[in-house]
Amino acid sequence: MSNGQTSLVEEVRDRFGPKAAITDPADVEPWLTDWRGRFHGKAAAILSPSSTDEVSQIVKLAGERCVPLVPQGGNTSMVGGATPPADGSALILSLRRMNRLRSISSEHNVAIAEAGMILADLHDQATAVGRRFPLTLGARGSCTIGGLVSTNAGGTQVLRFGTMRSLVAGLEAVLPDGSIHSGLSGLKKDNRGYNLDQLLIGAEGTLGIVTAAALKLVPAVYARSVGWAGVRDPKAALALLRDFEAKTDRIEGFELVPGDSLQLVLNHIPGTRPPLEGAHPWNVLIEATSATANSDPVELLQSLLAGAIEAKLVEDAMVASSEAQAEALWRIRDSISEAERAEGPSTAHDISVAVADMPGFLLEAKREVERAFPGTTASAFGHLGDGNLHFHVRAGSRAAPGWNESEGHEIERFIDDLVTRAGGSISAEHGIGQMKRGELERLAAPGDLAALRAIKHALDPMGLMNPEKLVG
């Protein structure tokens, strides 16, 4: 530990007790590596405050001692966003002791959760009052509200309810100077200048530390219905989505599945069966929900799909007749990555373009990648309605030891170039963290990048907030 770190740890212990500063290497160790094991950092201590006031004091004390802080929630970043620098210059600031639900109102549809609260716990608390917090994702059992806010998390329900940005009614945060920004009253109309809440959402902890969020709740799901349709191409899939959206606002899931990805799942995942009799070049999984007993989502989906078959938007379709069948359809979708792994190494890309451009882009990107890297196979599946697809490239005949670290990076840059030329984003939902800093620097519009850096430098002139991430 540097002198500054030692003095900071001692002062934190003096003020807030032994729980507020963890220095036993065995307790610190698990939090030095990201959950996928790709990023490894070093930190002599984890500071673990139990209140916003303690966070504020720690940020001030760290500022006086020039000690950088790496905020950490569930440590589930996909881009190394919560892993400390390798040189041990920073300490971890864990929010996990701040895990209370401060309030929840089913009348006003709002919950105030502290940064360290785990997403699954918020789901349970919302359910207990007859409501739902609609954002969900794979890491829900570990990821925390502060991390979800700071990365503007997306997940599987974005189509209807948007990303975290749409679900935040207001934030409480400690700014880099230690001052507390209090926005939890959740004003629907507030035009007092630049919106700090919106600036902190997606800032990955580089402009301050989110300590609590007022979050919007929606009605609980009363019933759901899941269907499967075969379509001729992605353009037809998007036309189908637009047709449904014009007729109802109950569609919550709309997942595109290429015919060959379905075949891979059927080949490799035991117990999966084809949803339709014949094979189709492309498929979509559709989920509709209802919040009341008045409307039946099964009937809704059946009637929508019948109309679509008549309009020749769809080649064939079915609607699950039981919850078990519904789950079997989702299992196909959720097993694609696993099935692809059975075919050898592959790269995965978290990219987005405008929804309208998606059908054209994904066909063209597949063509270009497979032409530039003969022997590879590109496939795209996932959230068509968000313009965000999981774009995977399998090594195929090019597979070799270390392929991911060598040609894999080349493919990444190739795809980032394609998506940038198409006006899209090199990070649809995972953020920049440390993994994509180089690509952001390489591909962002120079004026935008200069603005990002100016904002970072203005609010955190000493560079102590989550160093070496995003533009820090």
Added chain:
Amino acid sequence: MSNGQTSLVEEVRDRFGPKAAITDPADVEPWLTDWRGRFHGKAAAILSPSSTDEVSQIVKLAGERCVPLVPQGGNTSMVGGATPPADGSALILSLRRMNRLRSISSEHNVAIAEAGMILADLHDQATAVGRRFPLTLGARGSCTIGGLVSTNAGGTQVLRFGTMRSLVAGLEAVLPDGSIHSGLSGLKKDNRGYNLDQLLIGAEGTLGIVTAAALKLVPAVYARSVGWAGVRDPKAALALLRDFEAKTDRIEGFELVPGDSLQLVLNHIPGTRPPLEGAHPWNVLIEATSATANSDPVELLQSLLAGAIEAKLVEDAMVASSEAQAEALWRIRDSISEAERAEGPSTAHDISVAVADMPGFLLEAKREVERAFPGTTASAFGHLGDGNLHFHVRAGSRAAPGWNESEGHEIERFIDDLVTRAGGSISAEHGIGQMKRGELERLAAPGDLAALRAIKHALDPMGLMNPEKLVG
């Protein structure tokens, strides 16, 4: 004109022709005063580019010559936000030649409009393709898209569709260094660091100049229904709104009208008639719409109100049986300010608190104001569901020449203190401009204010973007 201004005007004329720089005092004069006639500025010229590239060049040329620029759309600011400084140091940059609709898609529900496009024109264009741009307000015939974005405008349909912030899918803007920020592809998922679009929304032109916006469209209104209900107090009104929201998402208007405001309208506005037989302490006007022929908003509202009467949430209620009757109900709501003017001078306050706090706050604020300024009468009406009420204080027995400019300002500070203590906003929808700069400085949390200033200074170090506004 200073030497820098003269050189800038000449260079702009050379590059972009005579239309791009207006110097005839008769043509400049009308744009030097805000539309309410409260703020008067001085400027030797109006620069009027016809493209984003021209805006970019002008911003660079102005930067080289240190000439501040005041962006102007329809000049309908309520807070002097588009009026140049009184010393003539700045030139006006008018966006009104950039008034094209670049594209509109009914399939993807998005329109790309240039900053100078007038809101009413966008309404017409959306209607022409069977869609609707849902934000609307009194100045719709003059105000422009750029101004609406830069002030995060609200208006009367915020309850269902949110403020401008919710309706922007992406922005194009010229940053203070002259670089062009291009965000019009309107990505639904994009996590490449701090969100510049969100920072520019509501920045009042102090961080750059919005040149175009990608805007979300919603289905056109097929039918509407307007009802009127008498309730015992604001708490019952909010309970009624929550009851309706739990049962339908078709409520677009929910306006609170105090019994004495209704009486003032009936007294002063010819041709108005009481909607219900008896008098009620408080009233609400409710509007429901439907986008399809499948659902009848009249039936919906009748059934909702019948249930509310049974649940004793409502004392009495009616639903308009014709469009003429619906308009008569809205006319009552829209005539309140006019009726109040007939009672002598009054002050008006654009404030908000959390929706849940609104019923308590408005009764308490009325009590406190009337106690501190005996003889005045405070009344609150407007958008209960947004936490945003028009709070008016009539001078009553205290009326005297110059009352607005003397005691009126004292009352403003008094109410700003009340709303700040309640965790609310001193500017719900009009922004800060020059009118509320002092109050923002006096009442903002010091840390927040420091952050706002740091951002302003970082992005516009020379202070050339809309000087003397917000925190400039």
